[in-house]
Amino acid sequence: MKIEAMSERRERGAAMLERVDGASGVQVVGTLAKSFPDFATYILEYPFGDIYSRPGLGLREREIATVAALTAMGNAAPQLRVHIDAALHVGCTPQEIVETVIQMSVYAGFPAALNGLAAVQEIFTKRGISLPLAA
Amino acid sequence: MKIEAMSERRERGAAMLERVDGASGVQVVGTLAKSFPDFATYILEYPFGDIYSRPGLGLREREIATVAALTAMGNAAPQLRVHIDAALHVGCTPQEIVETVIQMSVYAGFPAALNGLAAVQEIFTKRGISLPLAA
Amino acid sequence: MKIEAMSERRERGAAMLERVDGASGVQVVGTLAKSFPDFATYILEYPFGDIYSRPGLGLREREIATVAALTAMGNAAPQLRVHIDAALHVGCTPQEIVETVIQMSVYAGFPAALNGLAAVQEIFTKRGISLPLAA
């Protein structure tokens, strides 16, 4: 890792946040910053400036991993919705997202998958993606 | 879904298990079948015969999702090791696996990622993959 | 396990779903099927067609096990409500359900039990079961 000014890292994180989540991600962090500015900065810096900016795993794969984890953990519904949106934004197909969530029935049980599909339905409806997907 | 005999589904699952996990996966399920034959059958049928056999998400992506979920949940070390092995078997690069596990520090905390990396190290050592990976 | 057509398993699952959850369970799966038809089918097939249809454990005990697990996990409120209803439907007494949930304070902590009791209260109110139960 090269030595860099903190501000570089934060700017890289802000750019990555927008690339991953689009305008809605920027808005969420902006709202957070009004009440908890340091934590908003950490979110730019560590998840986006450090982790998502790393080479070696594509953004599509990163979002599949995150949707899988949040569906399986089952205790972070707001963040799951954000990352279903982000997955679409970085180019995952609707079908890839549905498959990822359904697969979690194997690893975390059917209720986790069902609640994940409820989040999928909510985001797909907002984005005008019709369900059921064509086979 | 077409109507099919159960035996088709089980055979498809057995073939998929071998494709995903190789000989070691077949052996694990074979050992399980000696004590809990019905549950061994269910594993062939549902996760492998039904879920992994679905189109719409590649096997590489399926294993990234599973490694992510099991790292994040943090309570299934034996299965995480199996799926790190499976991820390599279906063509994930060592770097993709390491990146997936490191990313879980964001969603499930640093201890989950650390314990995931311990599993990675164990499997990579067995497979002769040197760590650290070349940058 | 005998070899059977898939359709037999699905029909057995649909019948078991109705036996366990009554009309409301059938409706929930019907609604799910409109958006995610394959996953609705899996729910008929694996949990109901395979697992609940197995001999060796009564339906009352199966529902006690499920109410216990969902209360303890604490991240699947909609499914917990469905299974409190199902427990009543297969013949658990209101007291058995309350006892199961209270017992989870030992294994998963008082907040999990409290949130489980909130679900109990919601379902009991809908079904006209007065609380507190007579001692």
Added chain:
Amino acid sequence: MKIEAMSERRERGAAMLERVDGASGVQVVGTLAKSFPDFATYILEYPFGDIYSRPGLGLREREIATVAALTAMGNAAPQLRVHIDAALHVGCTPQEIVETVIQMSVYAGFPAALNGLAAVQEIFTKRGISLPLAA
């Protein structure tokens, strides 16, 4: 431990509940007692009469521990809100509470911390504590 009448323990618990949670805690348990009187009694007895009444750890530290645990577990939002309120009531500074929740990003991930901060914001708003806190 000395031998004591159960009623002593219950009274000690009731007094401790009020000391820790104030009038709102007493009200919550009172409401619970209308539907589940035995469980309301257990809450007075074990958490408050036994555990919080023990010497060797201050009430401020006990509430920091509880806020940390409930934020990390992420599946008990109502109880987390009660204990953010209780932490303020026993003398934790707003900053100590925010720091405890932010620290959970390390151990349970950023979504757990974010959802914890949402609970902080809700309670702080009710209590008239302005956010962001002055640095």
Added chain:
Amino acid sequence: MKIEAMSERRERGAAMLERVDGASGVQVVGTLAKSFPDFATYILEYPFGDIYSRPGLGLREREIATVAALTAMGNAAPQLRVHIDAALHVGCTPQEIVETVIQMSVYAGFPAALNGLAAVQEIFTKRGISLPLAA
């Protein structure tokens, strides 16, 4: 609840512990008492003296609930083994225990069920119960 001396509750708990877990349970709590005497007392008092002593749910059902919850949570292997043993001790059939654990694949995923079955195998082997169970 009647007013009673604490010592009554503790003795009732000790008797219930022996009834549920047999000599091995008494020994586990005895060992714990050497290092953490107060917590050993709490275990006699609350889980056994209060909860398991309540009417309204049979001991077989209580152990099915506990085996289900501990299998589903997946982070308490030593206690799961104790309760598989206890389930046998209070009269659950080996098949009822295996069914309870297998059912958790639906609610908590296949890895949780697999790890639960490993605990079952360990306890059954110690007790001379042959696997697979006769169908």
Added chain:
Amino acid sequence: MKIEAMSERRERGAAMLERVDGASGVQVVGTLAKSFPDFATYILEYPFGDIYSRPGLGLREREIATVAALTAMGNAAPQLRVHIDAALHVGCTPQEIVETVIQMSVYAGFPAALNGLAAVQEIFTKRGISLPLAA
């Protein structure tokens, strides 16, 4: 937050790691760095350089929060042991640590507390702290 060079943050993190965990913490991260150098750096930077270095919560309170969270989550035994050690290192009394772990029986159940006490016993034995603690 002032703009600073990354190297400052890393050095501050390394110093904080030593202050919190002592020589053993430095060694753990050093071993990790041989296989996963980037993740070892992140541990210095984010948990120690950013979070533990923040004002507004004392190191004793930070370790109580961490011991509480890791005991409650129950899926990170190696990290719990490290932080029991760290809690002693930053000046928590043995009794404060035992109390924190026992309190988790309320929020995460008795098995979580029992497994936490097993970790306490292991670390206390290594450090020559006799159990039971004098009342």
